[in-house]
Amino acid sequence: MKQYLKNTFDGIYTVLVGMKITFKHLFTPAVTIQYPDVKVKLPDRVRNRLYVNMDDCIGCDQCSRACPVSCIEIETVKSIPGEDLGITSNGKKKALWVTKFNIDIAKCCYCQLCVFPCPTECIYMTDVYEFAEYERSNFLYKFATLTDEESAQKKINYEKFQAEKAAAAAKPKPETPAQTENKSE
Amino acid sequence: MKNPEEIFELLKNEFGDTILGLDKDTPTESIILVDSMNINKIGAFLRNNNDLKFDSLMVLSGVDDTNGTKVKDEDGTDMISGGTLSVYYHLHSTNLKHKITLKVSTPRENPQVESTYNVWRTSDWHEREAYDMFGIIFLNHPDLRRILMPYDWEAGYPLRKDYKNPEFYKGMKVPY
Amino acid sequence: MYQFLYDLIGNEILAGLLVAVVPLTIILVFALFGIWLERKVSAHMQDRLGPMRTGWHGWLQTVADLMKMLQKEDIIATDADKTLYNIAPVLVFSGSFAAYAVIPFSSKLLGSEVEIGIFYVLAISSLVVAGILMAGWSANNKYSLLGAMRAVAQIISYEIPTALIVLSMVMLMGTLSLDKISQMQTSSFWNWNIFGGAVFGLSKFLLIPFMFIAALILFISTLAEVNRVPFDIPEAESELVAGYFTEYCGMKWGMFMLAEYGNMFAVSAIIVILFFGGYQSPIGYFGNSIGVQWLVPFEQGFWFIAKGLTLVFVQMWLRWTLPRLRVDQLMTVCWKYLIPYAFLNLIIIGIISLL
């Protein structure tokens, strides 16, 4: 009999305690961030969309080797000696034309393993998180700055230079090494 | 609290030749090699002997140690024939606080291992998973069927090193 | 009201129809408002904001839900029992709508002054059980069947404590008609039944604790009849996916929701009439004091709806605090706790009313 009354009292008492708490929360201000109108400023190390600053990229392929998901594809063409490709921000001389630099952001798992090995810190993660799409093909970001015919042109130059060098090397050995020396600076 | 050498001695004089050897060259833990057909008896002994008391099987993992010969398949991919599949048992005693690792290897063609279902109940799903991933048949296991892969998956055992993806499964293209 | 309309139009079928339309609009408007209120109350109790984007603070949200449900395709499972499947929502809604016939919103706005008011309400509200059973059985879905079985057991067994409490109140009041019960609790809140009724004397003070217990038991058992938490086991979403209306989609499911909210208000109206003085205002009528006689019925309507809404708010408040009971615990609460207390209460009130 005592247990019977204790159960009834327990039942009613704990229900009232619970109701007191929820009633108190009725008047505490809501913590909701009203997303479309109020956009919270994200901390500075946040990892969302990848961005590559192409004029710093020397095409060293470190990031695509470090990516566990292999969603970065890079194709480069060697530059022929005479061409000037500009200097990266930290003073490293660029020697490769980057004809193709595609990141398939749909595959990316945002693990930031590609950012650390990059010698010129040209690939980093921005805090942009609003890039939903209607089509999946729009997720393939092409960062390469060379247009198609320019890269084709670079390829042809390089093959021509290669053929010249092979022909020059096939000619008599003694007097050609001096010339090729200064040509390749 | 016993270290692996004492346990190996104890097992050696208990079971004689079915304990094949003690492999100590691995940097971190030494492994006792055991014959695959009476792992059940050895397990029961390890659990009930009161100065060993290995009452909990931490993990049972199948491994495809690719020591067979490379053979060209009809469409050019290399298959492994011969060699062994092995199963590692990591045991731990909750009150005597010591750990031991057993290793059992079986031929790759028809891999058969005695099930330790009645010794440690946790080996039920672990063995089903080893069967699902490597094709190791566990004798007198209550219901040995696939656990992670779909029950009607005929394209072989996925975690073997020479596993190839099927082209289609129920009308869905599998490879990317 | 029927008489008033009959004099106005002359044709009694049309007047009858018009009398039925008024509670229907009240239910529809209340259902729209109730669903919105539930979502806002639950949101603010959980420190969030609830619907915000459809109109100011989302007041158009339920209108949007209603119109969206109208556009949904109506799937009927191939081997579902077609006739029962379609009748069930109608039966459930008519069960809860019929109870409004006798509920006096104010002295003027009253469906029909039927002499056996409270008895009629108990009878009609068990029609809902048949509807739920039909819904659960005809959908040919295991979860709906389980939900329907639970609903039948729950609603029927909770009718007994409701009937006992109503019996004890009718014993005190002496009349079955809801209108008369409200009229007997006149003028200030001190004469409400919860405080021992209108007759001044020793029995009034003795009655007060037992009236509180009676009100509590009636509130709990009517909660179970309306399938509200902690008794919402028939449509327990965490166990039975969605209970007996798992297979219903679009407007048919809307009918179930309408019926649930209609029931909620009907049940809280019964408690208000029996214990909190029906449409009587707690502090006297403003219309009387300034001599405007025709204002009084509107004030009575206002007070009745205000009390009804506070009780509906308490039902929602309970929903967002308590976990759900299991089926057999539900039965023990009813048979081992509510019914013995109700009997005890009945006997004690009987003795006191003899004094």
Place this chain on the structure above:
Amino acid sequence: MGLLDKEFSDGNIVIARVDDLMNWARLSSIWQLGFGLACCAIEMMATSASHYDFDRFGVIPRNTPRQADAIIISGTVTLKMATRIKRLYEQMPDPKYIISMGSCANCGGPYWEHGYHVLKGIDRVIPVDVYVPGCPPRPEALLEGLLKLQEKIRNESLRKKIA
């Protein structure tokens, strides 16, 4: 099938008004099917929690496919699960939408290369309306995906499209 598939003559003023009203009703009360697959499901629960509040957009989790308008595919779709999702999609009444949330649902994500049991993207089984990238996407990214879906519904129309 639903109201959407009937063709009406083009350029009718009344249709325009009813169009907006119908679209507004459909987009401001999208009821999502409350089921999640993997890590993105936890982020979806965080979105319906107090900080980001899905209920603000009129989105309530409904458990049966019969009463749901949208499925948010939140997590990795494996081959064993793909047949189930296809059946769920068919159970839903007609005006229904799919949000593919996270890299795994978009194209197999981190498991696209060696995942022998992973379906490479849910659009191989059901038609997807909005792809939300991220692994897992932030709750705000999911809300932005929902807004994009609402935009898409806003421009739907009962009129027959003149090609």
Place this chain on the structure above:
Amino acid sequence: MALKTETMVLNMGPQHPSTHGVLRLELEIEGELILSVKPHIGYLHRCFEKHAEAMTYPQVIPYTDRLDYLAAMGNNFGYVIAVEKLLGIQIPERVEYIRIIMAELQRIASHLVAIATNGADIGALTPFLYLFRDREYILSLFEMTCGARMLYNYMWIGGLSHDIHPDFVRKTKEFIIHFRPTIIELNNLLTFNKIFIERTANIGILPIDTAINFGASGPVLRGSGLPFDVRREDPYSIYNRFDFEIPTGKGLVGTVGDCWDRYYVRVLEMEQSLRIIEQAIDNIPEGDVHSAIPKRIKPPKGTVYARVENPRGELGYFIISDGNLNPFRVKVRAPSFVNLEVMGELCKGHLVADVIAILGSLDIVLGEIDR
């Protein structure tokens, strides 16, 4: 002549509101009574072990995050300790302290979700939202230091990916002060609520010997009364420097080892984690977190098995390396995989509603069950 009754097979399918993800339970029920429960898993099998064989050692870490996606720090911790044991490298003090703080914060966040979903399964929706609101606080701490909310790739082999944020210490202290009263509020609202006690006490009782025989670990084993905790049994990292108790089930409300005990052990463990964080947060030594990270990770031939106390139980990594860049075989001993086996044992003779309560108290995560 007894009435010929037929048992009904109810399929709590991969899409069910309270199966914590994609788990199918095949219940054989008679009326409401349960005769047998057969869990079917594999709906989220993401081939982790195949990936681990194809990736280099540091590239496997993002995949370990996705095993038990509610306790990603714990998974990293386990994998990283296993590889460091294989390599035999020495870790700076600062890294050890930060790893412990992150692991304990992750334990609180994971227990919050466990308690929230357990309460929501039994019908109490409001605590679910209160606890998720507190969890957002911890997620913002993680996001401040390593940039991600749930899957961090934070603990690297030999160090950490980022050093802690300058005002991480202040924010963590604020969190501790804010969090203590919410535990008391949770206890008033849910733990000692009569209906919650009615639904969870004396249900799914797991005696100690079956628990050990089934290899259960974590709150499931401790709920049955055995104070077995890997942080105390074979202490890894520097857990032996902190003093904290191991809460076990005492049967305050029902018998020892029932659902309520497993639930209450998690609530008490959150207190203990707060204590550990308080002891560790003030004396984080100075140092560089990147110093001990080896440039090329090629561990010697051999096997290693390392155990870590994850919020769900004992998480073990068995790594076989054959001396080149990719691990030869990585086997994960997932605690939920082992804890779920007990389900068949626990549910006999209970009602359908109890299956949900028992499943909620086991607190399983499908990511690590199906790997």
